[in-house]
Amino acid sequence: MTSDKDLIKRFLDGERAAFDELVIRHRQQVFATAYRMMGNMESAEEVAQETFIRAFKGLRSFRGKAGFATWLYRIAMNLCYTELKRRKRDTDFTPESPVAKADAPHEKMAEEERKMWLERQIQTLPFKQKSALTLRIHQGLSFKEIGQAIGCSAGAARVNYRHAVLRLKEALAHSGEEL
């Protein structure tokens, strides 16, 4: 498989299709990350679109110190931060419910409710804690990569992640929910 680095070089040399390949390769993860940060499909799609537009415009200045995917996450996180700050809707999240199956057993429904509860709690986390949690658990990034994506040191990324987990754990204890 052609590396991101090679696709970027080909794009910068004038091969427009190389950028399309980069989009296809990374759009799912960018969209998924944006969804976890924004909490709804419409905003996630807009963030994902805008991320690739900004990447398209700024690729000439990308130095490659971080990985291309990490750079995309950084753009996406910046967009999410700006939009969330503008909306100030940290606690207005209503998770989009998964399609309920008519014959789902009671335990399955309880599990879905617990997931929704957990999603709501995650949406109330401070931005960098939510970012660190999302990028670590769902994208498997190292703390160094998370730091590059959210604009802090690896140590700070680790601290943000730790605080996110501990906050969720505390919320769980107070709510009486069980995992």
Add this chain to the structure above:
Amino acid sequence: MNCAKVRNLLVDYSEGSLAAGKRIAIAEHLSHCDECRAELEQIDKLKAAVSSIETPEQDADFWKRFDARLSQRLADAETEGQPLLAGWRLSWQGGFPVAATGVIAALFIAIILAIPALREQDEPKLRLAQEADGYELSEYSDLAYTDLESDEYDLAEPFLGFEYEDSEYTLADSSTDETEPISEEMVALMDKDMETFVNDLVFDSFYDRSVYDLAEEFSQEATDEEIEELYESFISI
């Protein structure tokens, strides 16, 4: 190692991100402490639960529409040409004026860097990395800057910083005009991981968390004796 210290490090332990010495000490503690083991189990369960939350599945039609819309927007972007650089915000602790454009900011940086006399004569030995609104001021540069859309650096807008006068350090929060004297030993300890310390202050509130906890939390390398010595030297407590 006592339970309080162990529990503070269990998330890092679960992630495998502790130094060997701490990892071994915690493993030893867990071997005989049921409560801390239960805490670790809760953390692992929570992580698994978060991991199990899926993004709603998108079908082929969704991506077809996504690609079509993006293609149109990229074509529009190509037609418009490259955008001008976004304006930078400039703010400096010494009370310099705020600038709105990249041109003015660049000129200002050039002037500041070219005139050493403008810098404070009695400079602190250590500098604080500050973080606000996603921007970061480098520990080693007065005016490092970060444009988050590329890899260029932009200018930070600090509100929390060190003040150093008559050989004394003070931590100052410009958003509340509150200050806290701080010992050089504490500053030296924070310098090991300055950004983590600042990040804790920014996100957990300067006055809501014990500075003892902060010192212990980010200083993974400090021994218990070093931390005790630090507590005794901390001026305000």
